[in-house]
Amino acid sequence: xxxxxxxxxxxxxxxxxxxxxxxxxxxxxxxxxxxxxxxxxxxxxxxxxxxxxxxxxxxxxxxxxxxxxxxxxxxxxxxxxxxxxxxxxxxxxxxxxxxxxxxxxxxxxxxxxxxxxxxxxxxxxxxxxxxxxxxxxxxxxxxxxxxxxxxxxxxxxxxxxxxxxxxxxxxxxxxxxxxxxxxxxxxxxxxxxxxxxxxxxxxxxxxxxxxxxxxxxxxxxxxxxxxxxxxxxxxxxxxxxxxxxxxxxxxxxxxxxxxxxxxxxxxxxxx
Amino acid sequence: xxxxxxxxxxxxxxxxxxxxxxxxxxxxxxxxxxxxxxxxxxxxxxxxxxxxxxxxxxxxxxxxxxxxxxxxxxxxxxxxxxxxxxxxxxxxxxxxxxxxxxxxxxxxxxxxxxxxxxxxxxxxxxxxxxxxxxxxxxxxxxxxxxxxxxxxxxxxxxxxxxxxxxxxxxxxxxxxxxxxxxxxxxxxxxxxxxxxxxxxxxxxxxxxxxxxxxxxxxxxxxxxxxxxxxxxxxxxxxxxxxxxxxxxxxxxxxxxxxxxxxxxxxxxxxxxxxxxxxxxxxxxxxxxxx
Numbered sequence: 001x002x003x004x005x006x007x008x009x010x011x012x013x014x015x016x017x018x019x020x021x022x023x024x025x026x027x028x029x030x031x032x033x034x035x036x037x038x039x040x041x042x043x044x045x046x047x048x049x050x051x052x053x054x055x056x057x058x059x060x061x062x063x064x065x066x067x068x069x070x071x072x073x074x075x076x077x078x079x080x081x082x083x084x085x086x087x088x089x090x091x092x093x094x095x096x097x098x099x100x101x102x103x104x105x106x107x108x109x110x111x112x113x114x115x116x117x118x119x120x121x122x123x124x125x126x127x128x129x130x131x132x133x134x135x136x137x138x139x140x141x142x143x144x145x146x147x148x149x150x151x152x153x154x155x156x157x158x159x160x161x162x163x164x165x166x167x168x169x170x171x172x173x174x175x176x177x178x179x180x181x182x183x184x185x186x187x188x189x190x191x192x193x194x195x196x197x198x199x200x201x202x203x204x205x206x207x208x209x210x211x212x213x214x215x216x217x218x219x220x221x222x223x224x225x226x227x228x229x230x231x232x233x234x235x236x237x238x239x240x241x242x243x244x245x246x247x248x249x250x251x252x253x254x255x256x257x258x259x260x261x262x263x264x265x266x267x268x269x270x271x
Numbered sequence: 272x273x274x275x276x277x278x279x280x281x282x283x284x285x286x287x288x289x290x291x292x293x294x295x296x297x298x299x300x301x302x303x304x305x306x307x308x309x310x311x312x313x314x315x316x317x318x319x320x321x322x323x324x325x326x327x328x329x330x331x332x333x334x335x336x337x338x339x340x341x342x343x344x345x346x347x348x349x350x351x352x353x354x355x356x357x358x359x360x361x362x363x364x365x366x367x368x369x370x371x372x373x374x375x376x377x378x379x380x381x382x383x384x385x386x387x388x389x390x391x392x393x394x395x396x397x398x399x400x401x402x403x404x405x406x407x408x409x410x411x412x413x414x415x416x417x418x419x420x421x422x423x424x425x426x427x428x429x430x431x432x433x434x435x436x437x438x439x440x441x442x443x444x445x446x447x448x449x450x451x452x453x454x455x456x457x458x459x460x461x462x463x464x465x466x467x468x469x470x471x472x473x474x475x476x477x478x479x480x481x482x483x484x485x486x487x488x489x490x491x492x493x494x495x496x497x498x499x500x501x502x503x504x505x506x507x508x509x510x511x512x513x514x515x516x517x518x519x520x521x522x523x524x525x526x527x528x529x530x531x532x533x534x535x536x537x538x539x540x541x542x543x544x545x546x547x548x549x550x551x552x553x554x555x556x557x558x559x560x561x
Binding site (some may be wrong): 008012014015016017018021022024025026027028029030032041042043048083084086087089090091093094096102105106109111112113114115116117119120121122123124127139140146150181200203204205206207210211221223225226228229231232236237240243244247248250251 | 273280282284286287288289290293294295298300301302304305337338347358359361362364365377380383384385386387389390391392393394395396397398400403404405425435438467492495496498499502507513516519520526530533534536537540541544549
């Protein structure tokens with residue numbers, strides 16, 4: 001009996017190792033394909049070169065798009081986090097007429113297909129006559145990322161003991177001091193998680209962005225997407241690898257700051 | 272006192288105002304305008320004609336070409352949900368049977384590809400599944416087939432790509448449901464004479480059904496709305512609803528028809544969510560949520 005369980009568990013372990021390898025395979029494939037000297041992409045690589053990276057770094061079109069993606073991601077993370085946190089505070093802390101409707105309204109972009117939000121913004125901008133710029137992209141990205149912040153901060157606020165704030169006020173702290181020294185540190189995990197989600201979603205989005213970009217303001221993922229509709233060569237894998245490395249760096253920063261497990265809500269709070 | 276009460280009432284208003292302003296200008300009106308436009312007429316010569324009719328919806332729902340694409344979108348998404356469920360259940364089960372630290376690490380590994388944009392992950396699949404790629408070379412090297420398997424730019428390639436990106440959502444959903452099962456229940460079944468397999472099939476599996484349903488609905492809805500994977504791994508040959516909408520805006524200019532399709536997409540996605548929600552609340556699993 002014991003032995004049978006052991007065998008079953010070994011089979012399960014082997015199965016899981018295979019699944020995990022498959023999950024990581026496409027990312028490893030992009031990294032390895034990028035060092036191939038041949039122009040036609042091959043896997044496994046048929047040599048070693050960094051020339052595609054130099055080519056990518058020297059290409060102002062793609063580095064410009066990379067810069068736009070980066071600035072847009074940071075601006076989105078900052079504004080969606082600020083606006084979303086304030087709204088979550090109101091939604092969890094106060095009872096007012098229409099609170100449930102408002103909450104559903106703020107979370108609704110999560111259910112709507114991104115394509116619909118994209119075409120709606122495209123038509124709205126062209127109706128009103130707003131030209132595409134980093135700010136028109138920013139507005140779209142705030143709409144699709146703020147719901148994550150609202151939800152994550154709300155979860156953090158729900159388990160919050162309000163007596164801590166009352167005690168601080170009783171001991172002479174001002175409202176602002178209480179917020180900064182008591183409330184903010186406690187909801188910080190949710191806030192940072194929201195910011196991380198907002199950045200990741202904004203930095204990688206194509207489905208919404210493809211509808212509201214203009215030839216002059218294009219993010220890197222959209223540029224790669226458009227490039228692949230016409231050409232397919234090793235250069236594009238070098239660009240892809242740079243995005244992967246960038247994501248890995250972001251991951252390390254988040255891990256150092258709050259712990260990735262907590263960001264994704266899988267580890268107990270008081271780790 | 273009245274002034275103080277009024278001030279208290281104003282606080283939440285000030286807090287939600289910035290986000291509400293953005294939503295009330297750039298979210299609600301565009302969606303409403305899109306909905307209205309979906310009833311307008313269109314002529315290739317004159318452009319958009321502001322006359323109301325139901326023709327855009329009628330055209331989609333009566334033409335077998337469009338219905339075929341709708342049907343393909345539905346069944347592709349259903350297959351993706353099923354693949355994620357079948358492959359993901361043992362993973363969720365395994366993760367839960369790990370000790371704390373290893374468990375956190377395994378969940379992180381499952382989630383880590385989410386940090387990389389879907390364009391790059393599709394790129395990885397393109398090179399892995401290509402006719403000269405490692406998968407086909409392995410298959411042909413083992414003399415399983417003589418010709419490369421038609422995966423890339425076919426429905427099977429799209430299914431693989433979608434299952435890969437939404438796998439994590441299914442596993443997380445299953446974990447949260449499996450976690451809620453009292454561990455003494457399968458143990459009790461074992462004590463009463465059931466073997467491991469019986470205890471799993473008769474106790475653990477039925478109790479995890481809410482997670483199964485929630486995860487399947489989530490993956491289905493995400494797949495129905497996905498655009499990048501069908502576009503890239505379908506190579507323009509596997510047309511799904513989102514790709515059709517994209518074409519309508521980029522290549523043709525019949526926006527009213529594109530709008531009607533975007534709302535059909537919305538009805539499809541939200542309809543499934545509502546149906547599943549009903550079933551979860553009313554059905555025999557309602558007890559699990561109380």
